[in-house]
Structures are given as C-alpha cells and as structure tokens.
Amino acid sequence: MATPNLANVATIKPVFAAAALSTSAAAIIDVPAESCMKIESIYLANKDGTNTATANVYVSADNGSSNFYLIHQVPIPPGASISVLDTPLFL
Numbered sequence: 001m002a003t004p005n006l007a008n009v010a011t012i013k014p015v016f017a018a019a020a021l022s023t024s025a026a027a028i029i030d031v032p033a034e035s036c037m038k039i040e041s042i043y044l045a046n047k048d049g050t051n052t053a054t055a056n057v058y059v060s061a062d063n064g065s066s067n068f069y070l071i072h073q074v075p076i077p078p079g080a081s082i083s084v085l086d087t088p089l090f091l
Helices: none
Strands: 042-045 053-060 067-076 081-085
Touching (some): 053 081
C-alpha cells in the first residue's frame, strides 16, 4: 500500500456517515487502501429517555484485530449527546 500524497491531492470526495448503533460493535467507516479520510467530528446521542447508554469508539488499522480507543466505557445520560471528536483526525 502506497502512502497517500496529502500535499498534492488528486481527488476530494466529501462523505457524510451516520448510523443507528446497538449493543454490538459496528463498522461505520472503512478507509480504502491508498486513501486517506479526514474525520471532522464524532457525536454520540442517547435517544432513550430512561436508560444511560455506555459508549466505546475506536479505530483499527487491521480490520478489528487491534483496537485503539478514542473513548472507552463512557456513559451517555438519557436524552443527552456528547462530542467525542471536535478536531480533525486523519485515517
């Protein structure tokens, strides 16, 4: 895999990703080989009006064998939302 040239970008493709999550891990974004993706922000919301949700957000460089957590076991109160990332992250 060649390293993407960020100084001389050939193509920019804006992407918006959103998902309804459950109690199981789910891949939201998969960065293709020889590509770079800039994540601007990550927000999590708990739409349940009664129960606190517990959230994990992680990235993996090897399809899930090794996970690097951005947040781990963070409680989200009922009806609340949190900002996980508000500065760019390049993958």
